[in-house]
Amino acid sequence: MIRHHPTPETLLAHAAGTLPAGHGLVVAAHLQGCARCRAELAALEAAGGALLEDLPPETLAAEAFAQVLARLDEPPPAPPPPPRQADLSLPHGLRLPAALRRAEIGRWLWIGTGVRYSRVRLPWAPEQNVMLLRVAGGRRVIHHSHGGAEFTQVLWGGFRDETGHYGPGDIGEADETLAHQPVADPEGCICLAALEGGLRLPWLTRLLGG
Amino acid sequence: MPPVTALDYPAPDASALAALIGRVAASRDRTAYATLFKHFAPRVKAYLRRAGMGGAEAEELAQEVMLSLWRKAESFDPARAGAATWVFAIARNARIDHARRRREVSFPDNAPEEEGHAPSAESLTLSAEREARLRGALGALTPEQQQIVQLSFFSETPHAAIASALNLPLGTVKSRIRLGLSKLRALLEDAP
Ligand SMILES: [Zn+2]
Numbered sequence: 001m002i003r004h005h006p007t008p009e010t011l012l013a014h015a016a017g018t019l020p021a022g023h024g025l026v027v028a029a030h031l032q033g034c035a036r037c038r039a040e041l042a043a044l045e046a047a048g049g050a051l052l053e054d055l056p057p058e059t060l061a062a063e064a065f066a067q068v069l070a071r072l073d074e075p076p077p078a079p080p081p082p083p084r085q086a087d088l089s090l091p092h093g094l095r096l097p098a099a100l101r102r103a104e105i106g107r108w109l110w111i112g113t114g115v116r117y118s119r120v121r122l123p124w125a126p127e128q129n130v131m132l133l134r135v136a137g138g139r140r141v142i143h144h145s146h147g148g149a150e151f152t153q154v155l156w157g158g159f160r161d162e163t164g165h166y167g168p169g170d171i172g173e174a175d176e177t178l179a180h181q182p183v184a185d186p187e188g189c190i191c192l193a194a195l196e197g198g199l200r201l202p203w204l205t206r207l208l209g210g
Numbered sequence: 211m212p213p214v215t216a217l218d219y220p221a222p223d224a225s226a227l228a229a230l231i232g233r234v235a236a237s238r239d240r241t242a243y244a245t246l247f248k249h250f251a252p253r254v255k256a257y258l259r260r261a262g263m264g265g266a267e268a269e270e271l272a273q274e275v276m277l278s279l280w281r282k283a284e285s286f287d288p289a290r291a292g293a294a295t296w297v298f299a300i301a302r303n304a305r306i307d308h309a310r311r312r313r314e315v316s317f318p319d320n321a322p323e324e325e326g327h328a329p330s331a332e333s334l335t336l337s338a339e340r341e342a343r344l345r346g347a348l349g350a351l352t353p354e355q356q357q358i359v360q361l362s363f364f365s366e367t368p369h370a371a372i373a374s375a376l377n378l379p380l381g382t383v384k385s386r387i388r389l390g391l392s393k394l395r396a397l398l399e400d401a402p
Contacts, residue, residue, distance in 0.1 A: 008391045013368070042291065050295075050345040051360060058255040064269065068280075
């Protein structure tokens with residue numbers, strides 16, 4: 001059962017298209033598994049539709065329709081080539097979210113005792129700081145604060161921090177005001193995470209020995 | 211073709227618009243498409259202008275959005291979204307794509323991949339009525355809340371825009387948005 005959902009203002013920003021691409025990807029991963037948030041998003045997008053419908057229309061150039069008509073039979077643009085995705089040998093039964101299907105996925109890199117990291121690169125937004133993390137069971141992390149908004153979607157296993165327990169399907173939104181001390185569940189944890197700002201490692205990786 | 215304005219014809223209602231998209235999907239009906247163009251192109255252009263684009267840029271991208279509407283008509287599912295909602299999502303994705311193309315990277319089609327559900331009769335009615343109910347609910351918000359929702363959808367940097375339009379400290383914007391959303395939800399739940 002999903003206990004942690006995106007905040008209402010995050011879903012609104014997703015509906016409006018104003019979330020950074022990396023955070024939008026993590027929210028999309030959540031939506032795939034959460035019917036409640038999909039319904040919420042549908043209502044917010046309908047609000048976008050209602051606002052669009054009520055906008056004072058702006059006249060187009062006289063030839064606009066003729067120009068578009070002339071292009072209707074053009075072939076649509078070719079889809080981008082499939083991205084390179086490393087084989088992450090995921091636990092049995094775990095599939096990566098569909099939101100990652102156009103992302104490049106790097107192999108696991110060892111970055112500390114019990115912690116591995118795979119860079120997720122969005123070809124359409126390569127500056128975004130997105131990653132998969134695999135943390136072994138029982139690892140603790142140093143008490144710390146964030147530099148910016150950090151979204152974490154649990155794909156497998158779970159972790160616990162001051163704000164509660166996060167299991168598969170749960171999303172955590174942490175901002176600079178939150179000081180974390182999360183611990184991975186005994187079976188470990190695989191997460192998709194997006195961080196604001198430059199390339200930094202998120203809290204899950206700043207581990208002390210178990 | 212005379213200049214396209216939205217004022218010289220009676221606006222089709224939501225179910226008429228949905229039926230027109232259905233005709234484009236089913237038989238590449240150019241007459242239906244012309245009516246859709248007349249209705250939506252000026253609104254899409256207005257949306258893109260609100261997002262900060264110049265007239266020529268908005269004009270060009272509005273044409274691209276209308277072309278996508280032709281190409282994607284088959285993906286329109288009236289059980290899932292009303293016509294304006296569907297067009298809004300296409301225009302929103304084009305806006306994101308355009309902002310990225312300025313940095314010369316291409317953006318894949320962002321349509322969420324969802325499991326297919328057979329639409330129930332109930333969900334069909336819901337999506338056909340949803341836009342109308344939302345318009346009513348949006349109209350019942352306070353002017354300040356209306357402004358918050360509009361800026362959330364139309365500004366590239368909504369939090370900063372809301373703070374400056376309403377003269378609020380940036381730190382309180384989130385809670386104001388949340389308040390506006392819960393008011394909107396309450397109005398929708400009260401709606402018949
Ligand atoms: Zn949810």
